[in-house]
Ligand SMILES: Nc1ncnc2c1ncn2[C@@H]1O[C@H](COP(=O)(O)OP(=O)(O)OP(=O)(O)O)[C@@H](O)[C@H]1O
């Protein structure tokens with residue numbers, strides 16, 4: 001079906017209009033919105049430090065369904081032995097590679113497998129496409145969304161691993177992973193979402209999350225995309241009263257990566273953990289935007305983002321905390337720290353606290369710097385060489401965040417990636 | 432084994448060490464005492480290679496080599512160990528990992544095979560007993576959240592594990608309760624040997640009751656103004672530093 005307006009963007013041929021699907025209207029609105037704004041430029045305040053010029057020069061074709069070689073791209077695969085795994089390759093859900101036996105109380109699978117689940121009614125209801133152009137693009141382009149739905153009261157012991165893989169192809173391709181997560185009242189779930197691949201491609205994933213009353217979700221998103229890839233993702237979470245949502249956002253890969261996490265605290269006494277770990281080396285750029293809406297009283301949020309930047313790597317951190325007039329007794333802590341390992345590396349950080357209630361506790365702190373001279377000297381005075389001492393301290397800096405991931409295999413795998421990366425770094429010359 | 436000659440050092444153009452001469456032979460224990468701010472820690476840090484201090488004059492020979500030419504890690508690998516007055520906290524690095532890296536760096540330097548985690552575990556277990564250290568401190572981040580006394584004991588534990596040739600202890604006794612002081616002193620005494628030199632910086636004669644020194648030196652305003660045997664420490668305990676400071680001022 002053709003779009004009733006002149007396309008200004010090169011993405012027009014990626015739009016999909018499956019007539020009769022429940023999201024037909026959503027798609028149309030989203031596509032129209034994206035056409036009206038196009039790819040944001042650096043004049044747009046939200047994109048000030050993240051230029052999409054190079055990205056916009058590419059023509060991305062729809063990913064072609066192909067056989068899967070079983071690899072997870074250039075990154076070391078993260079294997080969680082007892083996880084329920086769902087694999088999506090080049091935008092296509094692969095039931096053949098996915099775990100079959102699904103525990104009671106849990107619905108997982110692609111749209112066509114899980115159509116009858118009532119959770120689908122929430123699909124797309126909270127994603128603010130007008131604030132996130134690439135979430136709009138995702139909505140216009142996704143092929144088949146994935147559902148994870150834990151019924152009220154269900155404690156799902158096995159972690160759920162959603163693996164999105166892009167294979168190398170001749171033409172740069174685009175994929176639009178789309179996930180809906182519903183954690184019912186008093187239910188408990190752990191989700192690992194991994195993104196990896198080979199070659200040049202563009203991925204714009206959107207994960208929409210609902211944690212109902214007293215539900216608990218640990219959501220670990222690991223971005224290990226190819227160093228030629230573009231990853232522009234969005235997570236939208238809504239928490240009801242008494243719920244706990246822990247987000248572990250890890251960005252190690254991609255040429256350019258952008259991760260926007262918006263969390264709406266819609267009930268009292270919620271707990272939110274926002275842990276972020278990122279690395280950018282060579283020519284990589286990693287941009288993390290978070291927005292926490294404290295809309296109700298008595299909610300606690302703890303945010304720690306840490307990044308290491310080497311070579312000509314660039315980091316951007318923008319953390320918005322919005323405390324609404326009703327949100328008395330809000331307790332919000334935000335820290336972001338970056339280590340610059342080379343003179344060319346850069347970081348732009350911007351905490352944004354907007355507080356409209358008077359009885360609140362909000363703190364934020366940002367540090368940017370090099371390794372501490374005292375620590376370096378302490379290690380060296382015990383015989384540890386300069387390069388190794390720098391590597392150990394750099395590693396430890398990030399490991400402090402990775403330690404928050406409860407899935408041990410994920411944590412260990414990521415620690416190994418960090419260690420290998422920092423061991424390669426040229427030691428900073430001493431003053 | 433250590434020969435310090437006319438050593439001058441300053442930080443940000445402030446002169447701190449103003450001509451130190453000191454020789455420590457294998458098998459000897461030397462104590463350095465002196466008022467706050469006289470330069471004791473500076474001397475210890477300069478020996479370990481802290482680059483915040485600039486050596487403006489003089490020389491230091493360690494086991495026949497020019498110590499001042501060596502990077503801090505080389506000094507440690509050659510057998511120099513400094514127990515810090517203020518041990519540094521290293522969040523995110525476990526005490527065990529840190530120590531193994533340190534031990535292996537030294538072993539590699541000596542051409543010995545590195546120890547894996549299991550071999551290393553065996554090796555340090557005995558040393559832990561020696562210092563009566565809570566085994567949980569091994570898996571915790573280096574010094575992070577350790578009590579003052581635990582930090583000091585941990586320093587001596589590191590020293591015992593690394594088996595250095597020259598031990599420099601900067602106020603290892605301060606902040607220790609009486610039992611811990613005894614444990615630390617026992618740890619140090621266990622390392623006394625004919626081929627090891629020990630240099631102890633302390634404010635208190637009490638430590639020297641346990642670690643009996645062969646020589647005591649008094650550092651005042653960047654200079655050693657008096658040297659003697661263990662009785663000098665007793666004299667200082669009684670009379671304080673005033674008389675030496677006055678003497679030093681008269682001479683200057
Ligand atoms: N990094 C530095 N920058 C500026 N001044 C310094 C620095 N390090 C030491 N000093 C100064 O040098 C002098 C000697 O300090 P040092 O720490 O060596 O004394 P100390 O004899 O160990 O004292 P204490 O008994 O209190 O431990 C002091 O006046 C101190 O303030």
Ligand SMILES: [Mg+2]
Nearest residue numbers: 471472516602
């Ligand atoms: Mg001192």
